[in-house]
Amino acid sequence: GQQVMQIPQYQHVQEGEDFTTYCNSSTTLSNIQWYKQRPGGHPVFLIQLVKSGEVKKQKRLTFQFGEAKKNSSLHITATQTTDVGTYFCAGSNDYKLSFGAGTTVTVRA
Amino acid sequence: GAVVSQHPSWVICKSGTSVKIECRSLDFQATTMFWYRQFPKQSLMLMATSNEGSKATYEQGVEKDKFLINHASLTLSTLTVTSAHPEDSSFYICSARDERGAYEQYFGPGTRLTVT
Numbered sequence: 001g002q003q004v005m006q007i008p009q010y011q012h013v014q015e016g017e018d019f020t021t022y023c024n025s026s027t028t029l030s031n032i033q034w035y036k037q038r039p040g041g042h043p044v045f046l047i048q049l050v051k052s053g054e055v056k057k058q059k060r061l062t063f064q065f066g067e068a069k070k071n072s073s074l075h076i077t078a079t080q081t082t083d084v085g086t087y088f089c090a091g092s093n094d095y096k097l098s099f100g101a102g103t104t105v106t107v108r109a
Numbered sequence: 110g111a112v113v114s115q116h117p118s119w120v121i122c123k124s125g126t127s128v129k130i131e132c133r134s135l136d137f138q139a140t141t142m143f144w145y146r147q148f149p150k151q152s153l154m155l156m157a158t159s160n161e162g163s164k165a166t167y168e169q170g171v172e173k174d175k176f177l178i179n180h181a182s183l184t185l186s187t188l189t190v191t192s193a194h195p196e197d198s199s200f201y202i203c204s205a206r207d208e209r210g211a212y213e214q215y216f217g218p219g220t221r222l223t224v225t
Contacts (some may be wrong), residue, residue: 033213042202042216043153088152095141095206097214099153 004091006100013079014108020075021103023089030093032065032072037102038085046087081107111207112136115217122193122224129189130220132203138183139205143214144176147200159186193224 003026013019023032031050035043047056049065049072056063062075072089086104090097112135122128132142140161145153157178158166165178177189186205190197200221204214 035216042219043204045213045215048213096143096155096158098155101152104150 004089004098004100006089006103008103009101011103011105012108013083013105015079015081017079018075018077019079019105020073021087021089023072023091023100025070025091025098027093028069029091030069031091032069033090033092033097034063034072034074035088035090035099036085037088041085043088076105079105079107081109083107111210111215113203113205113215113217115203115220117220118218119221120223122222124194124224125192127189127191128193128222129187130201130203130222132186132188132205132217134184134205134207134215137205137207137209139186140183140208141206142180142186143204143206144178144186144188145202145204147202147219149200153202156188161186190222193222195224198222198224 005024007022011019031048033048034046036046037043047063052069053067054065060077064073084107086102088102089100114133116131120128142159144156146156147153155168156171159178159180161180161183167173175191180186200219202219204216206214
């Protein structure tokens with residue numbers, strides 16, 4: 001079945017620095033979604049990407065969907081303490097989501 | 110909009126008993142809901158897809174007789190963990206697909222199950 005790999009598993013970031021988390025799928029996806037889960041919380045939908053090569057921005061977050069629709073990335077600039085949490089990508093070919101392992105982000109003030 | 114609730118938020122039960130978890134879409138109708146489980150510091154694993162008015166579709170390796178799913182209305186799906194064992198202790202999260210949108214799913218707050 002469809003597998004979505006996500007790296008890195010952990011990201012320790014100095015406040016103010018940038019970082020990127022990457023996702024790769026074993027198959028071509030119809031869309032990819034990104035979620036954020038705060039410690040003790042549930043996943044919260046951030047964004048979805050549908051088109052090949054699509055780039056979307058949400059303030060300091062930039063999401064990209066690869067040309068082949070098999071990979072995606074989330075880039076956060078000027079990291080803040082509010083960015084702490086686990087970021088999951090989730091790929092889909094139908095209505096079912098396959099989640100990556102997540103990137104857990106901690107921030108050093 | 111697009112709020113999903115789950116009840117209970119946490120439950121402790123004895124080994125061998127059954128536990129029912131409810132998932133409700135509060136402000137939209139959902140013909141499709143999903144049940145996931147998440148172990149500590151791990152990702153979400155899809156257990157089954159709950160379809161309103163029909164049988165649930167289970168992922169490979171998930172015992173349908175152990176995890177009973179009922180989706181009796183457009184706003185409610187239930188997951189019953191039957192004859193629970195300590196290894197069933199986990200965080201169970203439901204999500205609902207808002208078909209007014211595209212593909213995004215909205216997640217409930219989760220239910221933490223502890224089986225003693």
